[in-house]
Amino acid sequence: MDLRLTTITLGVDDIGRAGAFYEQGLGLKPSTLCGGDVRFYQCGAAVLALYPRGGLLEDATLPSSRRAPSGSFDGVTLACNCASRAEVDELLARAGAAGGRIAKPAADTFWGGYSGYFEDPEGHLWEVAWGPMFTFDERGGLVLPPVK
């Protein structure tokens, strides 16, 4: 089988704060799989999960010395591709009102789209973007143009 990306788990220091941001703030619904220190959300066609940062290291048997310093950029950007510029504006405003930090207000991009960024309360970076080349499936998953 080929690789499929199905779930993205964000390491968090304060799962109560992070859960409130994504649930009350951004409208995600907790799955019945939630429990203890783990939370799962259907987030379009992908699954978003929250789990303590240290627990992610332990589960993968990585030494704690590998942990990145608090507040550093984690090298992964998540994106919500939107169906219109208005959706970009709406979602960024919602993230800001929910306690996210608007890292970059939405603006036209060099590739012909419109995009901005927010950081969640744990410092994970989200791009919110519209572009004329984006199409979606019925669950909201992004469908790329055919391969070369």
Place this chain on the structure above:
Amino acid sequence: MDLRLTTITLGVDDIGRAGAFYEQGLGLKPSTLCGGDVRFYQCGAAVLALYPRGGLLEDATLPSSRRAPSGSFDGVTLACNCASRAEVDELLARAGAAGGRIAKPAADTFWGGYSGYFEDPEGHLWEVAWGPMFTFDERGGLVLPPVK
């Protein structure tokens, strides 16, 4: 609109090496949107992208001082949820053969599943997991049980 997770971009130091790992190694097909220093792959119902680490910071207007030290764990775990234990074994073996590091060989988990981990050549962590509670849509996207 509610948040949807559509694209995950991995910051990379060597886009040639990372692209070879995901394409020749793990079977992903480059999209026609690829070009320059960016690569996009349909990866099940989600989109996986590769982009230079420094470029991710610049695009979001984050200062370079926020960049995590090389080799540190980035606080995000990606997952490929599989339809069987055999698929887990097969995908981990394929990742190892392609130059990934098997961080944790597959084993039974406390939650009733079967899972292991690999790191891609850039240090991004993937869990490969089977569980009896996982169901999928026709594009391979994970479908969570209904919300509470």
